[in-house]
Amino acid sequence: MRSLLISGDRSGAGKTSVTLAIAGLLAQESAVQTYKVAMDYIDTSYLAGVTGRPSYNLDTFVQTPEETAGLFCYGSEGAEYGIVEGVRGLYEGVDALTDVGSTASVAKMFDLPVILVINARSITRSAAALVKGFAAFDPDIRIEGVILNNVMGERHIGKATKAVEHYCGIPVLGAVPRRPEMELAMRHLGLVPYREGSDTAEFHDRISFITSVIGEYVDIDRIRDTAQDRTPCPNAVCGMLDACPEASMRIAVAYDEAFNFYYGELNAVLRSLGAEVVHFSPVHDRLPEADGYVFGGGYPELFLEELERNDAMREAVRETAENEIPIYAECGGLMYLTRSLTLEKGWQGRDERLSCEMCGVFAGDTRMPVRKALGYVVGTASLPDGEFGFRGHEFHYSGISMDAGVRYAYRLSRGTGIAGGLDGALTHRTLGAYTHLMPVSSRTMLKSFFGL
Secondary structure (H helix, E strand, O other): OOEEEEEEEOOOOOHOOOOOHHHHHHHHHOOEEEEEEEOOOOOHHHHHHHOOOOOOOEEOOOOOOOHHHHHHHHHHOOOOOOEEEEOOOOOOOOOOOOOOOOOHHHOOOOOOOOEEEEEEEOOHHHHHHHHHHHHOOOOOEEEEEEEEEEEEEHHHHHHHHHHHHHHHHOOEEEEEEOOOOOOOOOOOOOOHHHHOOOOHHHHHHHHHHHHHHHHHHHHHHHHHHOOEEEEEEEEEHHHOOOOOOOOOEEEEEOOOEEEOOOOHHHHHHHOOOOOOEEEEEOOOOOOOOOOEEEOOOOHHOOOHHHHHHHHHHHHHHHHHHHOOEEEEEEEEHHHHOOOOEEEEOOOOOOOEEEEEOOOOOEEEEOOOOOOOEEEEEEEEEEEEOOEEEEEEEEEEEEEEEEEOOOOOEEEEEEEOOOOOOOEEEEEEOOOEEEOOOOOOOOHHHHHHHOOO
């Protein structure tokens, strides 16, 4: 698999649009496997949408080196090109003095050629200084190409390109003009999810427009030439996600416009543990029969009334929990399992307060907005079948007031959780947390929870 990594000089440099377009253009003629550095479910949904293959997360803080290498190898099967999208700036990581959790750490792990996207708005010669600093900062990082973003006019492009190539000896592979139509649709947790947006022609038109513009101003042939063969050597770790020959359980995963924040490897992990995976919609469907259920993150707050109207689903979820069938819920899924979800007046421009009934599995109520919680999570889970250390991520603007006596299975040494470092509310065999677990690194914990 010929691979490369696309990073930015900072958040907002334009790497997501550039990666999306390059992956989509390459996928028109070749099988393209995409990856995203760090824990991200929205960018990966776009990359999967334009390539037709699940996109996987590589995170050197949450995953062990073996897990990261195994996932990279697993994704490479049948792919001609591997495209890794970075997170934030190239060198941003967990702390100031190491590259753990950074885009740079993944680039070094697989010796990937890096294409650096820089926000060249209002700079020309300074673009060379920026690139030179990035290239010199870590000699183990190989910046093989630069893409200038937010340029205005041929004079701007010419001066910036000449400066970068003269002072840095690194080719400029493209210069993308600044246009308002190049912006992807955003909301309070990031981009509008691909699953939700893909229901409209306007959304697809925007993706097509971005791809066509970047295809016009970026040299896709030179991008192909920059990619290098970086498929890891096959080993035992690479087979860790191979599906079991026979499924022993059926796991139903909520997936619709309200719940679609899932890491691309979740289905592969569940199948490797012996589960048959089926999808259902809490907005539109009845609850299917299964041996266990997953309610992932998403935007239940944007579909409150629709979720409340499907009272057959809410009642079935509550009965399923009472019948001791395993239910695992994260963030938006946790919110859905509380008694109610309330949106305060003024949030997202609301003219009045709105409160809707949810499933009532947990003795607590959800409110939005509250102060944002964003970052890595580290903790220990005390579950009926043992204790498990875990690392994950949280990102939410909601808060939950639980009744006294609610049991918490997670104790966090890093992160906020539901209340003061407590997370993972547990009732019957239902576990709900703000923490998003990365499926590969939490494989043993998921296996124990579902009894696989």
